[in-house]
Amino acid sequence: MSDHDPNAPLAETPLAALHMRLGAKMVLFAGYSMPVQYPLGVLGEHKHTRAAAGLFDVSHMGQASLSGPGAPEFLETLCPGDIAGLEIGRMRYTVLMNADGGIIDDLMVLRLADNAFHLVVNAACKNEDFAHIEAHLPADLSFTPRPELALIALQGPKAAETLATLAPGVDRLAFMQSAHASIDSIDTLITRSGYTGEDGYELSCANADIEKLTERLLSFEAVEPIGLGARDSLRLEAGLCLYGHDIDTTTSPIEAGLIWIIPKARRNAEAGFPGAARIAREIADGPSRRRVGIKPDGRAIAREGSAILSPDGGRIGTVTSGGFGPSAEGPVAMGYVPPAHAKVGTSVLLEVRGKQHPAQIVKMPFHPHSYYRGQ
Amino acid sequence: MSEERYTEEHEWVRLEGDIAVCGISNYAQEQLGDVVFVELPEVGRVVAANDEIAVVESVKAASDIYAPVAGEVVEVNSGVEDDPEIVNRDALGEGWLFKIKLDDTSEASKLMDESSYEDYIAGLDD
Numbered sequence: 001m002s003d004h005d006p007n008a009p010l011a012e013t014p015l016a017a018l019h020m021r022l023g024a025k026m027v028l029f030a031g032y033s034m035p036v037q038y039p040l041g042v043l044g045e046h047k048h049t050r051a052a053a054g055l056f057d058v059s060h061m062g063q064a065s066l067s068g069p070g071a072p073e074f075l076e077t078l079c080p081g082d083i084a085g086l087e088i089g090r091m092r093y094t095v096l097m098n099a100d101g102g103i104i105d106d107l108m109v110l111r112l113a114d115n116a117f118h119l120v121v122n123a124a125c126k127n128e129d130f131a132h133i134e135a136h137l138p139a140d141l142s143f144t145p146r147p148e149l150a151l152i153a154l155q156g157p158k159a160a161e162t163l164a165t166l167a168p169g170v171d172r173l174a175f176m177q178s179a180h181a182s183i184d185s186i187d188t189l190i191t192r193s194g195y196t197g198e199d200g201y202e203l204s205c206a207n208a209d210i211e212k213l214t215e216r217l218l219s220f221e222a223v224e225p226i227g228l229g230a231r232d233s234l235r236l237e238a239g240l241c242l243y244g245h246d247i248d249t250t251t252s253p254i255e256a257g258l259i260w261i262i263p264k265a266r267r268n269a270e271a272g273f274p275g276a277a278r279i280a281r282e283i284a285d286g287p288s289r290r291r292v293g294i295k296p297d298g299r300a301i302a303r304e305g306s307a308i309l310s311p312d313g314g315r316i317g318t319v320t321s322g323g324f325g326p327s328a329e330g331p332v333a334m335g336y337v338p339p340a341h342a343k344v345g346t347s348v349l350l351e352v353r354g355k356q357h358p359a360q361i362v363k364m365p366f367h368p369h370s371y372y373r374g375q
Numbered sequence: 376m377s378e379e380r381y382t383e384e385h386e387w388v389r390l391e392g393d394i395a396v397c398g399i400s401n402y403a404q405e406q407l408g409d410v411v412f413v414e415l416p417e418v419g420r421v422v423a424a425n426d427e428i429a430v431v432e433s434v435k436a437a438s439d440i441y442a443p444v445a446g447e448v449v450e451v452n453s454g455v456e457d458d459p460e461i462v463n464r465d466a467l468g469e470g471w472l473f474k475i476k477l478d479d480t481s482e483a484s485k486l487m488d489e490s491s492y493e494d495y496i497a498g499l500d501d
Contacts, residue, residue, distance in 0.1 A: 013429050036435070037408065037435075041409055042408055042409060042433075042435060043408070043409035043411075043434055044409075046434075229408075229434060229435055233434060298456040299411075299412050299431050299456075299459075300412060300414065301411070301412050303437065323434065324411040324412065324432070324434050326434070331412070333405070353414070354431065
């Protein structure tokens with residue numbers, strides 16, 4: 001992840017004009033001018049998404065196409081996930097690894113055909129990610145960033161019934177399945193996925209069509225536009241990692257609690273992805289730290305960077321994400337601590353503005369996931 | 376004097392004898408958004424004007440609150456600790472934060488009156 005070059009022009013998504021009309025408050029995020037909230041406010045937007053359906057502009061994220069013979073095997077040289085075994089039409093969460101076993105970025109990989117994939121990476125990382133993939137690309141594969149595509153997410157318990165009125169059958173997709181649909185003649189790639197812990201979809205279409213598609217979705221009573229503020233509190237309650245905060249080039253997937261993204265057959269030093277030796281070692285010996293959920297006993301909010309202390313006052317770790325969880329009805333946090341302090345129910349202290357506040361290690365998510373797993 | 380006086384940091388002060396009731400302005404609560412946590416000073420603490428004295432947190436961020444005047448903290452509003460949203464609902468009334476017994480009752484008159492404060496916030500970039 002790179003910081004935004006202050007001299008570079010501020011980018012905007014194809015929905016910038018719509019955000020203005022909707023009364024959004026805009027902030028700089030990953031080099032883009034993005035809506036942090038709309039008039040409903042962060043708390044209201046968060047609750048609305050959990051109760052009905054929220055619509056998010058995520059067009060700043062990087063989309064790309066990868067195709068050619070051996071494309072799945074190539075992805076497995078960069079990622080620890082099972083890509084070769086991914087069914088056509090299904091998507092998987094994985095990470096790009098560095099040689100030290102750290103995480104270059106987390107991403108979604110959708111298999112469109114035997115040898116064709118659609119990738120979605122983080123906005124702040126996309127230039128480095130794409131350069132990294134191109135640098136390792138075999139000559140007979142084709143890799144194409146897709147800046148002409150926009151991306152929105154529709155999330156919440158009313159997402160399925162709402163989208164199904166425009167794209168019949170999408171309510172029968174299971175979590176991480178995809179479909180192509182024509183919505184009001186707009187060619188749309190739909191995946192049942194998201195970043196809120198709720199059931200929902202991400203929809204990719206041409207930049208030229210995204211405003212029309214977004215306004216069509218916003219025309220439903222159940223759908224409200226949601227900014228980055230609520231996107232962050234929703235994903236934090238869902239226990240999902242934010243790249244550059246909860247995971248980065250120093251954290252391994254094992255430390256981050258992401259062992260589930262590595263199939264058993266690849267949990268060894270010879271698995272052929274960068275950093276496999278560290279993964280194997282940490283599985284065998286245990287990592288030196290683990291990502292944990294932390295629930296403060298009181299109301300004080302421990303934000304990113306707050307020290308985590310053992311009950312005797314010694315520093316054991318750092319909060320990587322923390323905030324107020326509107327659905328959890330109190331402060332929530334995640335951070336890294338040594339395994340000895342990582343067990344659920346362990347007491348810790350969180351330092352906020354020089355004061356120590358008691359807290360407990362808890363199981364994540366802080367708010368239950370409601371993914372649709374199919375019939 | 377029963378009307379509010381304002382600081383450039385968006386605190387307000389209302390004098391009741393030699394006691395200054397203090398809170399944050401309507402403009403401040405609107406800018407902060409939904410308040411979810413308030414940390415108030417200890418009663419008995421002696422403060423100088425502009426000392427960091429309290430914290431008001433919205434979903435988005437924590438904001439330091441500065442003492443608008445010098446004196447001794449004589450009371451805090453435990454109601455807003457239990458229900459921080461009162462600050463959004465009634466910033467100038469039920470959402471007051473703390474009371475300071477003034478060293479010098481003329482100090483508050485140096486702060487902006489309501490119309491000066493309105494001019495001041497009109498001149499701020501959003």
